[in-house]
Amino acid sequence: MEEWVGEIWHKYITRKANPEFDQARVSFDQVSKSVGMVFRALGGDIVKRVEAASSREYLTRKSFLQKISGDSQLVSLAWQDDESLRLPESLAVFPTPELNYDLYIWLAVLAAHHDGQFRHWAKDNQQLVVDVLEQYPSLRARYQRLASAFVELRPSIDSLPKAEKEMEQAIQQGILKPGSVTEFPLVNFAPKAVYLWLYPSASSEDVIQARYDDKESEQSDDEKNKKNAKKTNNARKKAERVESPDERNGMMIFRLESMFSWSEFSKLDRGSDDSDEDDEDYQRTIEDLDKITLSQQQEQTKSGQIKVDLDLPSASEDDIPLGEGIKLPEWDYRKQHLVEERCLLQPMLPRDAKAASLPHRLQRTAKSIQAQFEQLRSVRYWLKAQPQGEELDLSAWLDFHVESKTSATAEKGLFQSFRGNHRDMSCLLLADLSMSTDAHLDDDNRVIDVVQDSLLLFGEALSSVGDNFAMYGFSSVRRTNVRFTMLKNFNEAYSNHVRGRIQAIKPGFYTRMGAAIRQATKVINEQKTTEKLLLILTDGKPNDIDHYEGRFGIEDTHQAICEAKRLGIKPFCITIDVDAQDYLPYLFGSDGFTQILRPAQLPTRLPQLYHQLTSQN
Structure with missing residues (x-):
């Protein structure tokens, strides 16, 4: 009985202490596409991810009911850094969903015109609002509606202590009349969260001066320069x-x-931490x-330990390495230069790959695809009776000779020319074999199964048309272990040995895409054909466990693609990632990729896409 009453009381007092309007709550998932579009359309960094910010404790003065309920005051605020824009997980600040939705849009607009760095949090936010409203006057009505509604929900100034009263009054005036407040007093508690403004990044690399007493503004430029000169990485x-x-x-x-x-x-x-990290x-x-x-750690570590990398299989179970590996560069976007020999790429062959024929379940589909590719087959033939050509047309010459003996005859074409629709093309298909391909699509199929079927049908289609092609897979575990799996190179025929390798591939590790693209570019660039197509098949964005996640991986991959384009190679990406629109337009351009929403269609769609990309060549 006591537990039941306590539970009822806890729910009641927590609900009373909560200042939010749950019935009008708008979640980030509902607006993620809209805010991402607004952020990028108004000049926000196209590489940045737009994600939900996790809730954290916010140290401010609690109300009486919050003290009774034990409310921990978890809040989710808007901030950004070099890699992402983080917006609240949900907003229930206003009593209507329309205002909460408008607040999401407003925060995206602010973020698009700010780099995430703050010298003075309140003053910078005021100036940011002023700049945005001057650039987009049509937003004034929306902002005033948000500002007025937000100020009405702020704490009553008369109920606050003197110091906090001055601070709250300054904040409310700064919200209603941006740029009008130049001085903010010091207080012992942070003010209630200002959801209409951006907050500093969660990274302490952004050294944020939040003293609101203008001490910094009183310093001379010489003093500031001296302070900056003393700052070092040590x-x-x-x-x-x-x-x-x-x-x-x-x-x-x-x-x-x-x-x-x-x-x-x-x-x-x-x-006991690993000592081989960078x-x-x-x-x-x-x-x-x-x-x-x-x-002081309470546990005692054992005197002897065995260090193993749980990510990697043993040598007897791993794929077969070919050679000592290849050193490749990698792009460091922070320093804006290519770091030479930063990655080690290891060419490999699938272990236990045995020659195998095309699975029976794919044979009918393969025949249908091969029939579609017949029109692309290279056909060579002689053009007769040409005025110029590689060889003499004996038939035309004999006819002319006989006619000239009986009457005056004009000379006709006496040569023949060897013509045709020969396709001078090379294609390299690079397949992502990361651990995400082990995910199940249904009870019977995984992503890796769909990838295998796609590679098999792709090989059947291109071998029937006679195009020069190669197939490789890739995954990675840090920059020192980029695995480049050879399935078919340009010099070998598509045979049962190749089919066996494809059927032996397994899900790998992570997706260090930049290094794989650079090696694929090197391989296809050695071909002597006029047209060179690099197809990249993936189910996710570039990532790895050694700081390759986020913007670093995106920028390195973008640079690798640019390098391929400069060599005359055409990169094109086929993805089944539902979030591909967030990053692929930046990597490949708006017409350089396609998104397949139903992965089960990939085996038949892949040859069709190749047909469309090359039918005009």
């Missing part, structure tokens, strides 16, 4: 020793008297921390 950090925590791995803090930052505790066992990874982690927290 800056000393404040250390703090604490007990090893079990919970609260991360907390967002906003203090008006200091700065906005993320305080994060990381379990880092210096005695030094630059450690350095980046150190630079991201304002304060390094150390704790």
Whole structure:
């Protein structure tokens, strides 16, 4: 009985303490496409992901009901960094869904005109609003509607302590009349979240000066330059020793008297962590921390340990490596240059691949596709009675000789020319064999099964038309292990040995696409044909576990594609990724990719796409 009453009371008091309007809540998933389109259309970085921001604790003064209910005040705010724009997971700030939707759009507009860096949080946001409204006057009515409704929901100024009263009054005035407030007082608590403004990035690389007392503005330019000159990557950090925590791995803090930052505790066992990670990874982690927290681990590590990489199979079970590997460069978008010999690519052959014929279930489909490709077959023939040509047309010459003996006869074409619709083309198909291909499409089929069928039918189609083609697969585990699986090279015929390799492929690891594209570009560029087509078959975006996730992988892949285009190679991507529209237009251009929403159609669609891409050549 007590538990039942307690549960009822908890639900009641929590609902009373919650200032949000749940009945008008709009989730990020409902507006993700709209805000992404607005962000990019108004000049936002096309490479940035538009994602939901996770909720964090926001340290502000709690109301009486919030203290009783134990509300932890988790909030999700809008912010951005170099790789992504993060918008709230959901918005229930206003009592109507229309206003909450408009707020999402407004935040996307602000983010499109801001780089994520703040010198003074409140002043910069005011100026950002002023700049946006000057550039887009049609947004004034929408902003005023949001601002008026938002200020009405703010805490009553009369109910606040004096210091907080001045701060709240300044914020409300800054919202209603952007740019009119030049001074913000110091307070002990952060104000209630200002959802109409952007917040600083969660990364402490963005050193955010949030003191609202104009001390920075009083410094001379010379003093600022001296301070900047003293900053180095080897800056000393404040250390703090604490007990090893079990919970609260991360907390967002906003203090008006200091700065906005993320305080994060990381379990880092210096005695047993892998020692083969890049030094630059450690350095980046150190630079991201304002304060390094150390704790004494309670567990005792064993004196002897066996280190294994659980990602990789044993040598006896792994694919067969070919040679010592190939060193390849990689693009560092932060430094805007190509880092030579950064990746090690390992050519491989599928293990236990045995010669096999085309599976019976695909034979009927293969015959149908081959019939469609008949019109592309190279046909060569002689053109007779030509005024010029490679050889003498004996038949035409004999007719002319006989006629000239009996009467005056005009000379006709006496030569023949060898003509035809010969297709001078090479195609390399590069298939993504990452671990995501192990996902099930239904009870019987996985993504890798669909990829295998696609490669088999593709090979049947191109071998029937006589085009020069090759097929490779790729996956990766960090930059030192990019796996490049040879299924068919340009010098071998499409045979049962090739079919056996295709049927032996298995899901791999991650998707370091840039290195694979560079090697594929090198292979196809060695062909002597006039037309060169690089087809990339994938089910996701570039990623790996050593900082290749996000913008780094996208920019490196984009650079690799640009390198291929400069060599006269035509890259084209076929994807089954439902989120492909977020990044493929930047990588391949609006007409350089196609999205297949039903993966089961891939085996038949792939040869058809090749037919469409090459039928005019």
